[in-house]
Structure formats: structure tokens, C-alpha cells
Amino acid sequence: MTNDLKAEVRRAVASLEGKPPKADSTTSDLSIDEELNLHAIGWEPVELVSGVSLFSTPVGLWNWGEGEISSASQAHALAFRYAIERIHKDAADAGGHGVVGVHIERRVYSTHIEVSLLGTAVRPVGAGRVEASNVFVSDLSARDFTMLMVAGWAPLGLATGASFVYAPRRSMSTALQQQSQNVELRNYTDALYSSRESAMERMQRVALDLRGTGVVGVKVVEGPMGFAPHAVGFAAWGTVVRLVKETHQFVRPSMVVSLNDLSVAFNAQTLH
Secondary structure, three states, X not given: OHHHHHHHHHHHHHHHOOOOOOOOOOOOOOOXXXXXXXXXXXXXXXXXXXXXXXXXXXXXXXXXXXXXXXXXXXXXXXXXXXXXXXXXHHHHHHOOOEEEEEEEEEEEOOOEXXXXXXXXXXXXXXXXXXOHHHOEEOOOOHHHHHHHHHOOEEEEEEEEEEEEEEOOOOOHHHHHHHOOOOOOOHHHHHHHHXXXXXXXXXXXXXXXXXXXXXXXXXXXXXXXXOOEEEEEEEEEXXXXXXXXXXXXXXXXXXXXXXXXXXXXXXXXXXXX
């Protein structure tokens, strides 16, 4: 009887030694201030997510030519598209409804174009999973995202556009005549204008496809290619937004008063 009682006690203790429920954990590159901003509107960070794509360009692509370097422009667009699709999937797998604070790194080489995206997946507190197609991606900071949501707007996704154009070669006589003068290099100016117009148009087209009404936080990279100075490029990207409430909600500023009283902190006895 005693042995049976001891065995029952052992079984009872063993049943109480189960593993504790696993606590939810998050990994985020947001600052404490940004995380508090998210929680203030009922959102929470979920996980760091990323998307990467490297797209090759044909050999000899950057040699002298005329007009747009279409293969380079297309490779840039595809690299961004695949990187964005992958960060969408990564965020959806982590349970996020969107990605904020996306860090965008792009590099253009003579042989390939590289795009890397890294950001924090976020969601309404306690919300369930959504499909990757319903996840938004934004390079706005968590603070800007919070202000945008409070004002009645919502981010829809990233819009990008890029164009690479050959700068026409100057004739030998023109180059000799201008080598001792301060003159505008019209071949570079015209090429940069052409690449800019094409890139901005492509970015705006993406924004319209996302049914957005604007693009905010636009960043641009422009200038000659380091490995091909006779070619210029212009790339732009930003976050597509749309008003989701009936009217824009004005964000009222709040007064912040310092609690440090300098007259009390001052010690007259330190004077000599």
C-alpha cells in the first residue's frame, strides 16, 4: 500500500512538471520609442524580415550606345520586384500584416544588380495571419507609420522606378573646343533628364497599380555609373499611401514641458 502511494505521488509530481507555455518573442530593429508608438495605436512588432534578389545583366551591356539601356532598367525592376515579393512572404509567414522601417540597399555592378530589403513585420495586437498579398511594405519609420495611421491614411506598398541611359559621345572637335571652357555637358544633362522622366513615370505607374493616391518619403539616386561614366542612371522609390478614413484627421500637437528646474538645480555655494 505504501509503495502504491509513493508511486501515485511520483506520477502526480511528474504531471506537474510539464513545460511552461512558450511566451511570444519578437525581434525588431525598432527603437524603444518606435515600439511604444506602435503599441499606442494598438500595433506590435513581430519579427525581422527580409527580401533579397540579384539579377544579372548581359555581358557588354554598358558599352557605348544610344538611348535607354533597357536590359539594365528591366534587371533593376525585376530585382526590386522579387525582393519585395520575398519580404511579403517572409512577413506573412511570421504573422505580420505589414513591414515598416524597411532598409533598402541597392547596388549596380557591371555584371548584376543587387537589391536587399530588411524591416520589421508588424500587426494589430493579437491579430491572426493574413495572406502575403495583403501585407504592405513601407520604408517609413514606425513613428511616421503611426502618425500616418492616426491621420487616417494607410501605407499600401513600395513603389520603385529606374532608368539607365547612355550619354551620347561628343565629337572630337567639340571635345577639343570645350576642353578649356566652362560649358554645360549637354549630353550628360539630356541623358539624366531622360532617365529621370522614365524612372518617375514608372514609379507613379506602380503607385496607381496599388490604387494609391500618393507616394511619400521618396528617395532618389542619380548620376553616372562608376564603372561606365558614359552611362547615367536614375532610381527612385517611396511608400504608396491612400486615405482610408472619410476625411483626413488632423494630428494635434501636444505641449511638452520640461520637469528640470534650473533655478533649483543651481547651487550658489559653488561660486567663489
